[in-house]
Amino acid sequence: MKNIEAGLAEILELNGALAASLFDWQSGMVLGMASNSNFDIELASAGNADVVRTKMATMKSLNLHGKIQDIMIALTEQIHIIHVLESNPELCLYVALDSSKSNLALARSKLNTVAKG
Incomplete structure (x- = not known):
């Protein structure tokens, strides 16, 4: 990512995009963030760093050698x-993303x- x-601005162009960030999952540090709403992207990024750390630890415990590409969480x-x-x-x-306005496949792409890029 250059x-x-x-x-992040390009990601926010997605239909239904609320906020986006780039973060380091090991430290929880947010390196960049952008928002189309009052969504607290910094707090969410820190929490999601915990999600990634936990999944990495679980994969290690299970002796799984694959790499995580995406983690998706669907809320109501x-x-x-x-x-x-x-x-x-x-x-x-x-x-x-706002699930009523977004397309999961387009967002992942x-x-x-x-x-x-």
């Missing part, structure tokens, strides 16, 4: 997608495109 600000009114960057696996792109 330009954090431009990448929102979809949250955490995308681990292949080029820098300590970093994650994260987007929160956009995160993948931005991560590789």
